[in-house]
Amino acid sequence: MTDKDTDKPNPAPWRLSVAPMMDWTDRHCRAFHRQFTRRALLYTEMVTTGAILRGPRDRLLEYGEVEHPVALQLGSSEPADLAEATRIAVALGYDEINLNVGCPSDRVRSGCFGAVLMKSPELVADCVAAMISAAGATRVTVKCRIGVDAQEPEEVLPAFLERIAAVGVSSFAIHARKAWLQGLSPKENREIPPLDHPLVLRMKVAFPNLTIAINGGITDLAMAERLLAQGIDGVMIGRAAYHDPALLGAVDHRLFGVGEPVAAEAAVRGMLPYIEAERRRGTPLHSITRHMLGAFQGRPGARAWRRRLSEGAHRPGAGPELVLAALGEIAEAPPMETRAASVS
The missing domain is CATH 1.20.120.1460 (Four Helix Bundle (Hemerythrin (Met), subunit A))
Structure with missing residues (x-):
């Protein structure tokens, strides 16, 4: 992609982003996706703070300059570890540091982070406050669900957003499906229970000063455009972008108004x-x-x-x-x- 318009500043990369997906969105995947779009925000796989602080850090956090804007997603429930991992990531030049409060997988659940943290908003607030203190000017964001297990999303989600926003987070990516941590496999949880896009759209109305991106069940750019037209700030596409990456080829042209579609x-x-x-x-x-x-x-x-x-x-x-x-x-x-x- 060589269109000169792609060299212009990118003030709203979250308008379209590719979701963090474990075992999929590694640096090679991101390099390929970047051939289709220079504007969309790309996320790493979730990386645990333990792996960064005590594991093969260089390999886990490596990325290419072409990947910007690129966000690192962290998994942890330990504020001190998150702060240290954030400092390391900021020094490496990541454009955003994101906290995973949405993944329902067994590996995440057993580590007491991911979607289970929806039940502990005070702990999440402590975590992101520590990240913000370590991040300097780099944006700290949260990816969450609308609720977990028996929680009532209409009550839980606005309370969660309000609490986390109070410590300085202004940007959220919300997966519009409740996470069931007992009784459903992560694969089953991709389809059950139903998506609730209208609830996420209502959160933007309720919190107009927050940047809110919607995730879950978005299969093409026409659907993304419809959601953006309803007032949401951004759309996050996951499996559809991985299985059919060519759909990213029209992102810059249709959603950012620059360049021409990429075949x-x-x-x-x-x-x-x-x-x-x-x-x-x-x-x-x-x-x-x-x-x-x-x-x-x-x-x-x-x-x-x-x-x-x-x-x-x-x-x-x-x-x-x-x-x-x-x-x-x-x-x-x-x-x-x-x-x-x-x-x-």
């Missing part, structure tokens, strides 16, 4: 120098291309594209030439109408 072919070609550089560092190709499999979702040749990458990327020495060969499957695929005629 998946251009985004893939834009990754070739990155892939070559990573190969020289010893990064296996499949670590990168696993995030690119959905680039041509729904298009002729998409299955052949995925097959070529899946079968070849694990081979020693695989690099940009394999990606180009897989891209040839898209170029050679017959258009939809031709394929339909041949099938009939």
Whole structure:
């Protein structure tokens, strides 16, 4: 992406963001998503403070300059650890530090952070106050649910926002589905209970001075545009952006008013120098291309594209030439109408 408009300041990157997703939004994924959009805010996977303070910090927090604006999501319920991790992240140049108060997974729950913290707003307030004190001018934000378990979201969510805002947080990303921590798997919790987008929209009306982004069940840019038109400040897209990353290609043009749409072919070609550089560092190709499999979702040749990458990327020495060969499957695929005629 080379449009000169993308060099202009980006005052509202949260207008469209790609959600933090464990095992998915690593630095290779973000590098690919950045080929489609220069404006959207990209999030890391959730990283625990323990891993940062006592683990392979450099590997966990590494990112490329092209990824800006990029936010680090932290997982913890220990204010002192969050403050120290925030200081480290700020020194590394992250644009935002986000506290995870929304993930319902077993790993998160057993560590007493994530969505279970919705039950402890005072602790969350202590956590973010410590983060803010360590962050300087860097923005500290919270990603939360509308409630957990038997909580009544209409009562719990506004009280939660008010308490956390009181210590200085002005930006929230709200997943519009209650988290069930008992009786449902994280996978089941993606669909149950129902989403409540109207409740999140009402929170923007109730708290006009807060920046509120909505997350959960947003599948395309038309849906994002409808939500933005209703007054919400931002839209966070998760699985849809991962499984069909090409939808990000129109983000800058449609939601930020800059540049022209980016085709998946251009985004893939834009990754070739990155892939070559990573190969020289010893990064296996499949670590990168696993995030690119959905680039041509729904298009002729998409299955052949995925097959070529899946079968070849694990081979020693695989690099940009394999990606180009897989891209040839898209170029050679017959258009939809031709394929339909041949099938009939």
